[in-house]
Amino acid sequence: xxxxxxxxxxxxxxxxxxxxxxxxxxxxxxxxxxxxxxxxxxxxxxxxxxxxxxxxxxxxxxxxxxxxxxxxxxxxxxxxxxxxxxxxxxxxxxxxxxxxxxxx
Numbered sequence: 001x002x003x004x005x006x007x008x009x010x011x012x013x014x015x016x017x018x019x020x021x022x023x024x025x026x027x028x029x030x031x032x033x034x035x036x037x038x039x040x041x042x043x044x045x046x047x048x049x050x051x052x053x054x055x056x057x058x059x060x061x062x063x064x065x066x067x068x069x070x071x072x073x074x075x076x077x078x079x080x081x082x083x084x085x086x087x088x089x090x091x092x093x094x095x096x097x098x099x100x101x102x103x104x
Contacts, residue, residue, distance in 0.1 A: 009086050016055040016095045018067060020046040020075065021088065045074050045102065046091065065095050072102040 013019050023043040027034060048071045054062040067073060080093030 011050060011083075011085050011090065011092075013050055013052040013092060015052050016063070016065060017052045017092055018048050018065070018073075018095055018098070019050040020073060020080070020091045020093065021049050022046040022091060042077065044077060045072060047072055049090070067095060067098065067101060074099045074102065 011019055023045045048067050048069055051065050051067060051069060054064050057063050075091070075093060075098050079097040080091040083090050083092060
């Protein structure tokens with residue numbers, strides 16, 4: 001009898017796209033008041049989990065991306081496409097939709 005094992009799905013972005021795992025929304029305010037799910041603001045920051053190979057230039061070469069796996073980034077409120085992969089909520093967006101990299 002064969003047994004099914006759950007395998008981890010890999011998402012590989014194309015061209016100049018990046019896959020970002022959004023940060024978790026704040027569940028309570030600084031003063032300790034718990035927020036209902038409908039009142040929580042959508043986070044605009046996240047961690048890059050995968051990057052594409054880069055955009056193909058007119059000369060036929062790949063332009064390197066400015067972000068790399070592990071970078072913490074800020075993106076626009078309505079940027080990208082939200083997808084669910086193995087119960088993880090991820091956002092696929094173009095590098096040009098990223099607003100900045102958070103450095104510490």
